[in-house]
Amino acid sequence: MYQTPSPASPDPTPSQDAPSTPPPPGPERSRLGRFGVLPHLAGTSFLVLGLFARLPLAMLTVGALTLVTTASGSYAAGGFSAGAVGLGSALGAPLLGLLADKRGQRIVLLVSALLNTAAIVALLIVTLTSAVFTGGALALVLGAAFAVGFTCPQIGPLARVRWMAMTRRSPRSALDTALSYEGTADELTFVLGPALVGLLASLIAPWLPLALAATLTITLVSAFAVHRTVVYSDRGSLDARTLADDAGTLADGGLRAASHAARPSAAGAPRFALVLLPVAGMVAVGTFFGSTQTFLTAFSGQFGATESSGLLYAVMGLTSAVAALSVAYWPQRLRHTTRWMASAAAMTVAAAALALPASIAAMLVALLFLGLFVGPTMVTIFSIGSAVAPAHRLGTVMTLLASGIVAGTAVGSGLAGILAETGGAAAAVVVPAAAAAVLLVLGSVSAIALRHVSRA
DSSP states (O other), rough: OOOOOOOSOOOOOOTTTTTOOOOOHHHHHHHHHGGGGGHHOOHHHHHHHHTTTHHHHHHHHHHHHHHHEEEEEEEHHHHHHHHHHHHHHHHHHHHHHHHHHHHHHHHHHHHHHHHHHHHHHHHHHHTOOSOOOSSSHHHHHHHHHHHHTTTTOOOHHHHHHHHHTTTTSSSSHHHHHHHHHHHHHHHHHHHHHHHHHHHHHTTTTTTTHHHHHOOOOOOOOIIHHHHHGGGGGHHHHHHHHHHHHTOOOHHHHHHHHHHHHTTTSSSSSEEEEEHHHHHHHHHHHHHHHHHHHHHHHHHHTTTGGGGGGGHEEEEHHHHHOHHHHHHSOOOOOHHHHHHHHHHHHOOOOOGGGGGGGOOHHHHHHHHHHHHHHHHHHHHHHHHHHHSOOGGGHHHHHHEEEEHHHHHHHHHHHHHHHHHHHHOOOOHHHHHHHEEEEEEEEHHHHHHHHHHHHHHH
């Protein structure tokens, strides 16, 4: 996405232990296609760590729900606990991103890994030792659940920050490829995480998923924190992005101008508005996710198979992950805002089609089709967010985007739940379709805003 700055603008010197920029990938690229550039830039270990270190985040909400529900015998207590984890994550993620921007990813991730492990252990202790789940005991459980979400390391957003720095000297396709991989990694972990929780909780013990999440956090997150690519999250490396923007390397004219407008020296209002658009987009994506989960629960309940709703949702996640990978091969001349609008328009149609299936088999087909448009939409919004974010606040913006998904999921679950309570699945299906339509509107507004900036 970024090219080498002109000789007239000296490149800032990164820290001495920073890996030197490697030459273009050779034989490895021929085996992996465009994705061969990723292990060449960051090393295979970074791809592995980045994938599995984010798995605990996908296990925590469902893990807390399973543990507290089983221990208390109350769906309400379990639901409140899962909500506390989500609320904590939505509030804590931007703070961790801001601290990472100011203090560096290494120390912030190491501390958050320790605090998150301690919070998970605390949740296990207070839940398993509580005889009743009312009053003070429930408050302790909810407080521990909130702490679990608040301290959860944000691997996905911070990995994207490293990719943005690592690809600053590369063609635009390199960053698109990296973000496609990251989108797929998110989708895969959020499919595997809940499935792993259900498997371990049902076959062994309900406390085991959270114990495994704590173990993965303290080991894999710590390893990710000290991986050699962490030097690319240093202020010096990220500030080089401004020079790359000066060279006019963002292929999308609107994004190039937006990147200039998002610099620290630019007016605060335009910068805030440009960042707000992709954040609002991610809230809409989260609303779509949460409402789709609730709709599928109501839909499968009509057939006496409520427990299969998670598997139905996973089907959409699988095709979404594959489609996210495909973005790396999309034509580079296709503007990001055009990608956003096209994917959101297809999502709207496919989400509305969820009202048509009258059997689980037919719903599987509809979900497979719907997933094809979800992954590309997420990858595109992350790409736009990375372009309009101020260079010194990349971590903050990336975690804000992730928090938008979490907050939107809670909103979507609540809205669809209210409609499902009164009108069943037929009423709840309105919410995911409406969320996709909002995504389309936001994509159109973003296209207009970025075009306006490019002409300014």
